[in-house]
Amino acid sequence: MSAHKSDAVIIGGGIIGTACGYYLSRQGLKVAIVEQGYLCSGSTGRCIGGIRQQFTSSGSIKLMMESVRHFQNMEQELGTDVHWHNGGYLFLAHSPEKKQAFLSNIAVQQAAGLKDVRWVDADECREIAPGMDATGLLGGSYCPSDGQAYPFAVVQGYAGKIKQAGGSIHTFSKVSHILQQGGKVTGVKTESGREFSAGVVINAAGPWSKDVGQMAGIEIPVEAERHEALITEGVEYLNIPMLVDYRADGGYFQQYKHNGQFIGCYSPVPNVPGHSADSTFEFLHEMPKRMLKLVPGLKVLKVIRQWAGSYENTPDGNPILDRTGLDGFYTVAGMCGHGFMLGPAMGRVAADLILSGGRDMPYPEFALKRDFSQAEAMK
Numbered sequence: 382m383s384a385h386k387s388d389a390v391i392i393g394g395g396i397i398g399t400a401c402g403y404y405l406s407r408q409g410l411k412v413a414i415v416e417q418g419y420l421c422s423g424s425t426g427r428c429i430g431g432i433r434q435q436f437t438s439s440g441s442i443k444l445m446m447e448s449v450r451h452f453q454n455m456e457q458e459l460g461t462d463v464h465w466h467n468g469g470y471l472f473l474a475h476s477p478e479k480k481q482a483f484l485s486n487i488a489v490q491q492a493a494g495l496k497d498v499r500w501v502d503a504d505e506c507r508e509i510a511p512g513m514d515a516t517g518l519l520g521g522s523y524c525p526s527d528g529q530a531y532p533f534a535v536v537q538g539y540a541g542k543i544k545q546a547g548g549s550i551h552t553f554s555k556v557s558h559i560l561q562q563g564g565k566v567t568g569v570k571t572e573s574g575r576e577f578s579a580g581v582v583i584n585a586a587g588p589w590s591k592d593v594g595q596m597a598g599i600e601i602p603v604e605a606e607r608h609e610a611l612i613t614e615g616v617e618y619l620n621i622p623m624l625v626d627y628r629a630d631g632g633y634f635q636q637y638k639h640n641g642q643f644i645g646c647y648s649p650v651p652n653v654p655g656h657s658a659d660s661t662f663e664f665l666h667e668m669p670k671r672m673l674k675l676v677p678g679l680k681v682l683k684v685i686r687q688w689a690g691s692y693e694n695t696p697d698g699n700p701i702l703d704r705t706g707l708d709g710f711y712t713v714a715g716m717c718g719h720g721f722m723l724g725p726a727m728g729r730v731a732a733d734l735i736l737s738g739g740r741d742m743p744y745p746e747f748a749l750k751r752d753f754s755q756a757e758a759m760k
């Protein structure tokens with residue numbers, strides 16, 4: 382079989398791969414997405430759809446402000462209802478230390494241009510999140526322009542546009558080799574022996590980006606870590622923002638506006654390294670308790686499904702967006718549990734970087750080879 386030819390091969394059909402593909406297509410490149418499973422079969426189809434701009438690295442804040450602008454226009458741009466809703470995010474502070482940390486973060490965020498983030502006291506938290514138990518609450522960091530969207534709809538929207546522009550999507554095709562000649566990437570080969578040739582190859586393999594990097598002898602410092610989630614039946618929309626409770630027995634959850642389902646997760650302690658997507662009874666038992674502690678009225682809801690997926694962590698909690706030592710081979714990965722929200726802006730920036738031949742590096746803080754000691758605090 383002769384090799385499939387395109388301008389850019391993208392390994393991975395999650396939010397990052399399809400967003401990169403969409404923005405490259407818009408610039409006239411013929412794109413081929415090569416995905417080992419189905420679109421969204423990795424982390425993107427397992428995430429809870431939260432979109433926030435409240436970070437502490439100025440790069441992530443700026444990218445997220447851009448992403449929110451893309452989400453706002455997405456229905457019109459992609460011709461698909463992605464269920465964008467700016468329901469806000471409320472980070473809760475139950476200790477003076479947390480309050481102080483949030484106040485400092487708010488100053489950084491406002492300085493980076495995020496003007497509507499603000500500190501709210503406990504009474505205002507109660508108004509913003511009707512039905513919330515505010516026992517012991519000192520207040521919170523609130524950003525009303527944060528929001529939510531539906532990951533499957535966004536990815537399908539991007540995929541449709543890539544195909545419209547003459548690109549192609551190859552599912553159930555696992556890349557096993559990165560092809561190269563004279564220090565330059567020339568394409569990829571799948572497990573079944575099919576070749577895809579292109580002068581640009583993008584590693585958008587999320588939690589598997591380290592394995593894909595190794596195919597070219599390139600070290601990508603991204604480690605998979607299991608996170609579980611659950612979803613309830615749908616009820617009338619209660620107008621509660623995404624609640625984030627960083628306490629040891631806290632979690633984060635929101636209600637989808639489009640169908641009234643509550644969806645949420647928490648970060649396990651200790652963390653669970655590796656690619657496991659196994660669900661646990663412990664999570665099913667624990668997560669509802671944590672939700673009810675914050676919003677007791679949810680006790681009437683039935684949980685209808687639980688699942689697990691991977692975060693894709695870098696040592697400092699920030700993404701990797703860079704060229705590599707192999708000419709034409711790029712890495713857009715390591716989103717550290719924030720890839721759905723970062724996706725649209727990351728795709729736009731990655732496309733510009735690639736079209737500049739890897740020379741215009743807009744976010745040096747996301748370089749592959751960097752000092753990883755400056756950690757993102759709002760992980």
Ligand SMILES: Cc1cc2nc3c(=O)[nH]c(=O)nc-3n(C[C@H](O)[C@H](O)[C@H](O)COP(=O)(O)OP(=O)(O)OC[C@H]3O[C@@H](n4cnc5c(N)ncnc54)[C@H](O)[C@@H]3O)c2cc1C
Nearest residue numbers: 393395397417423424425428429431556587690720721722
């Ligand atoms: C429980 C949970 C909740 C989350 N909640 C949120 C949230 O609210 N908001 C948010 O922004 N983020 C959230 N995230 C994180 C988010 O899901 C990820 O950061 C994001 O999906 C990463 O996107 P990606 O495209 O890089 O990776 P993926 O979606 O994993 O896509 C990578 C793709 O590459 C494919 N692949 C891997 N190896 C190969 C190969 N060799 N050949 C071909 N294909 C390959 C995989 O099959 C996969 O489909 C959550 C994650 C989890 C697990």
